[in-house]
Amino acid sequence: MxxxxxxxxxxxxxxxxxxxxxxxxxxxxxxxxxxxxxxxxxNAIEPEIVGSPANIVKDRMVAGIFAILLGTFGIHKFYLNDMGMGVLYLLFSWTGIPSLVGLIEGILYLTATDEEFQEKYVK
Ligand SMILES: [Zn+2]
Structure with missing residues (x-):
């Protein structure tokens, strides 16, 4: 009223x-x-989407290929944010052992599921 x-x-x-x-x-x-x-x-200006999950997830295929082709230098370890191991691979690259280990790791990466890969290998 x-x-x-x-x-x-x-x-x-x-x-x-x-x-x-x-x-x-x-x-x-x-x-x-x-x-x-x-x-x-x-409020019409929408805030930018910050930090999508895709940025965190590492590509299993890329890591596998790095490990097989460039495992000698620990490139796959650097890619997976494991700097310590990467340096170790680099230091022992002359022995040929990292090449072999890298090859095995590459196969493990490529045969693992995406979930297993993220859990076990991505630091
Ligand atoms: Zn009136």
Whole structure:
């Protein structure tokens, strides 16, 4: 129930004009609506999606190929964020052992499931 501010007549809810004196009512809801509209426009710029999971997941195939072809230098270890092992492979690359280990690891990477690979090998 609203009351005409001009003549004090009781008016129907949402009436735009006073039935008695013709005073133009300005309901508050109109102002609220325009406020909301303004607010919504303000938030129209969507925030950029930061750090999608794809950035964390290492590619099993890439790691496997690195291990088989470049395992001598521990490239696959560097790729998998295992810097310590990578350096170790690099230091012992002249012995030929990292090549063999890399080959085996490459096969293990390629035969593992994506979940196993992420769990066991990605640091
Ligand atoms: Zn009135």
């Amino acid at each position: 609203s009351v005409c501010p001009n003549c004090g007549t009781n008016l129907e809810e949402g009436a735009k004009f006073c039935a008695s004196c013709g005073y133009e009512m300005s309901p508050r809801s109109n102002n609220q609506e325009s406020d909301q509209e303004y607010y919504t426009n303000d």
